[in-house]
Amino acid sequence: MTTEKESYIQSLYAERLGGGKFGKEQKVYKFEKIKRAKRAALAAHPGAELIDFGVGEPDEMAYPDVVHALQREAEKPENRGYADNGIQEFKDAAARYLWKIYGVGGIDPDIEVLHGIGSKSVLAMIPAVFINPGDITLMTVPGYPIMATHTRWYGGDVVNLPLREENLFLPDLDSLAPDVKKRTKLLYINYPNNPTGAGATNSFFEKVVRFAKENSIVVVHDAAYAALTYSSKPLSFLAVPGAKDVGVEIHSLSKAFNMTGWRLAFVAGNNKVIAGFGNVKDNYDSGQFKAIQKAGVYALDHPEITNEITAKYERRLRAMSSALTELGFNSKMPAGTFYLYVKIPKGVKNGRTFSDAEEFSEFLITEKLISTVPWDDAGSYVRLSATFESKGKADEQRVLEEFRKRMGELQFEF
Numbered sequence: 001m002t003t004e005k006e007s008y009i010q011s012l013y014a015e016r017l018g019g020g021k022f023g024k025e026q027k028v029y030k031f032e033k034i035k036r037a038k039r040a041a042l043a044a045h046p047g048a049e050l051i052d053f054g055v056g057e058p059d060e061m062a063y064p065d066v067v068h069a070l071q072r073e074a075e076k077p078e079n080r081g082y083a084d085n086g087i088q089e090f091k092d093a094a095a096r097y098l099w100k101i102y103g104v105g106g107i108d109p110d111i112e113v114l115h116g117i118g119s120k121s122v123l124a125m126i127p128a129v130f131i132n133p134g135d136i137t138l139m140t141v142p143g144y145p146i147m148a149t150h151t152r153w154y155g156g157d158v159v160n161l162p163l164r165e166e167n168l169f170l171p172d173l174d175s176l177a178p179d180v181k182k183r184t185k186l187l188y189i190n191y192p193n194n195p196t197g198a199g200a201t202n203s204f205f206e207k208v209v210r211f212a213k214e215n216s217i218v219v220v221h222d223a224a225y226a227a228l229t230y231s232s233k234p235l236s237f238l239a240v241p242g243a244k245d246v247g248v249e250i251h252s253l254s255k256a257f258n259m260t261g262w263r264l265a266f267v268a269g270n271n272k273v274i275a276g277f278g279n280v281k282d283n284y285d286s287g288q289f290k291a292i293q294k295a296g297v298y299a300l301d302h303p304e305i306t307n308e309i310t311a312k313y314e315r316r317l318r319a320m321s322s323a324l325t326e327l328g329f330n331s332k333m334p335a336g337t338f339y340l341y342v343k344i345p346k347g348v349k350n351g352r353t354f355s356d357a358e359e360f361s362e363f364l365i366t367e368k369l370i371s372t373v374p375w376d377d378a379g380s381y382v383r384l385s386a387t388f389e390s391k392g393k394a395d396e397q398r399v400l401e402e403f404r405k406r407m408g409e410l411q412f413e414f
């Protein structure tokens with residue numbers, strides 16, 4: 001009986017999900033492969049410790065003061081209802097934050113800021129504002145693919161801009177053909193960049209503004225990691241003259257304040273982009289819980305929280321990077337984010353060779369119970385995240401030592 005039901009529903013899936021083939025594809029995707037390799041390795045070595053450098057989110061709770069702010073606000077009757085397109089206090093706090101951390105002044109919280117239920121959801125909605133069938137979104141790869149997915153769902157096309165080491169992981173905007181530039185409506189950039197850890201420069205942002213103006217393109221700068229920088233001060237696209245004429249920037253509380261599960265972000269910049277986004281958003285959700293937005297105000301007003309978080313990642317990243325360098329990897333401290341991005345070795349002495357990063361990543365899990373994320377979009381690299389769990393600083397040292405030891409048992413060839 002149920003088979004009959006299943007069969008007609010199977011035939012109703014939209015083409016954007018693969019139509020009738022949805023859920024039946026044999027292809028196993030990267031993250032699923034890694035999960036399977038992880039499960040198999042743990043089953044083969046019961047009780048062994050997995051060193052998990054594969055996670056893309058903070059390993060700790062939000063700070064107690066932020067949690068207490070939420071507790072207080074959650075009890076207030078005035079916070080119970082729909083938040084629609086957001087409360088004024090959060091928009092005001094966002095404008096203050098942009099000024100305090102990034103030196104971005106002149107943001108009008110009434111028309112140039114809106115909140116989002118995480119930056120993922122903002123990125124998912126922006127194509128709805130601009131993309132008609134045949135329009136192009138430029139996406140940097142490797143990267144966070146949400147805007148590409150939704151561009152395709154609206155019938156648009158995606159053109160990838162590879163991020164290569166020799167180009168400091170910045171996209172080559174000069175490489176685009178005139179026809180592509182003509183059809184392009186959106187450019188997605190993300191700095192500090194996931195997964196490469198690269199930072200942008202003022203001159204790159206200036207070039208982006210010129211490029212956008214010359215070609216009538218909307219820039220979307222995903223600043224999810226913007227506050228997590230190591231050797232230089234946090235940089236905002238909006239700090240560059242003219243940026244507000246061409247685009248918006250999305251900030252998230254997920255990584256800068258250990259608030260991934262809370263789902264809170266804001267988008268700021270060009271008022272026409274913000275107005276379009278507000279219209280789409282209003283048709284998708286009814287806003288984040290006001291108590292969460294008010295706790296978010298507390299967080300944005302306490303950027304010293306981010307400084308503490310950054311200090312921890314910096315300590316871990318330096319240790320991870322120096323261990324990799326000792327083993328022969330070409331590993332550098334990232335400009336920002338909590339990721340190291342290193343080129344894979346050719347193989348191990350008298351043993352395996354690796355044809356791509358997926359193979360190398362699977363090998364590390366299977367042989368050494370070390371989890372990483374492989375990227376094969378523009379060269380073969382693995383991403384190692386400094387967000388592994390530990391029970392305090394001493395335990396952190398132990399995990400890092402264990403990483404060093406296990407990796408040292410493999411003789412890599414480059």
Ligand SMILES: Cc1ncc(COP(=O)(O)O)c(C=O)c1O
Nearest residue numbers: 118119120144194224252254265
């Ligand atoms: C580059 C990038 N953008 C956006 C996000 C999503 O962040 P949020 O938690 O604000 O939705 C992530 C999360 O990993 C990310 O890596």
